Amino acid sequence: MLSRLALRRTFTATAFNPYKVTVLGACGGIGQPLSLLMKLNDKVTDLRLYDIKNAKGVATDLSHIPTNSVVTGFSPEQPDGLSNALKDADVVVIPAGVPRKPGMTRDDLFNINAGIVLDLAKAAAKSAPDACILVISNPVNSTVPIVSEVFKKLGVYNPKKLFGVTTLDSIRASRFVSELANTDPTGEKISVVGGHSGITIIPLLSQSQSANALSKEQKEQLIHRIQFGGDEVVKAKNGAGSATLSMAQAGAKFANAVLNGLAGKEGVLEPSFVDSPLFKKDGIEFFASPVRLGKDGIQEILDIGKLSPEEEELLNECKDSLKKNIDKGIKFVDSKHL
């Protein structure tokens, strides 16, 4: 039985953290476990699930869990389903779209997912212009620029509130390093910067004591495994999709960090692919690096720190692909009349 103190704590947490979170694509492989984790987050009081299929079913299922949020399902068949799902949301998480099959790159998803993300971004710009937008749908290197262009065209762009979710790269790095270095994975903090696909993913192993102590060969294998961790899952699932459960955990971790920032917690740092000044001189508008989160979204974009000569090389290799991916997203929106 809960003590009086515990009861008061529960009530206090809810009363001071009344956040509205919307998940777009809530009934897919990522969407369902991510929505479950958001239902378990005591900072969320109003959880809205939107999908083109099954949103009511998933929302009803989650609504039986005795936490302090109300869960509502929204579908395109309902009048204003999407705009009601988004209305005045504080945080919008977007895992809508198709996943990879073996042999595909993330960029191969562009043709389908770019249009899905564009439509959802248009709706978010109209119904939740002040929300923090967390983009999971691939290719993240292009879908985040798509959202920024849509918001710009509709006159509501706030670069402090747009995030590409790259948390999966850093949680993978923590796990993979700990396997080789025999350390506690929960204590491994590996900075992963750049973008979210193949060679645009740059793990900075030299900045971690345990990773840096590994042999040159181990480090090379580790870098490759972190860069292509997504392919490892796609191959193992053999046509049944890509990472969903680890991604749900990563998405919930990042959403929780954003909510902690909004709630005024100090010292909230997470990596994210954001509109960044770091490499604009090279024509790269977005870059993943650690960001400090606060009441208004991004409080500070941190520098990537000192790189080893090998990491400098990875950074140079990343720039060209990353710039092309970003430009592709921007051009896609420019070709549309919003």
Ligand SMILES: NC(=O)c1ccc[n+]([C@@H]2O[C@H](COP(=O)([O-])OP(=O)(O)OC[C@H]3O[C@@H](n4cnc5c(N)ncnc54)[C@H](O)[C@@H]3O)[C@@H](O)[C@H]2O)c1
């Ligand atoms: N950022 C990352 O690190 C990361 C990691 C894993 C997967 N992903 C990406 O996340 C996306 C989703 O992956 P998944 O495994 O959950 O796929 P999935 O096919 O299992 O689920 C996608 C969901 O989106 C829904 N959907 C499609 N179009 C929609 C629309 N217009 N509006 C609302 N919902 C819509 C579908 O109905 C489905 O329920 C993919 O693009 C995948 O590549 C990103």
Ligand SMILES: O=C(O)C[C@H](O)C(=O)O
């Ligand atoms: O690899 C994918 O296509 C999904 C995701 O981006 C991942 O890194 O697992």
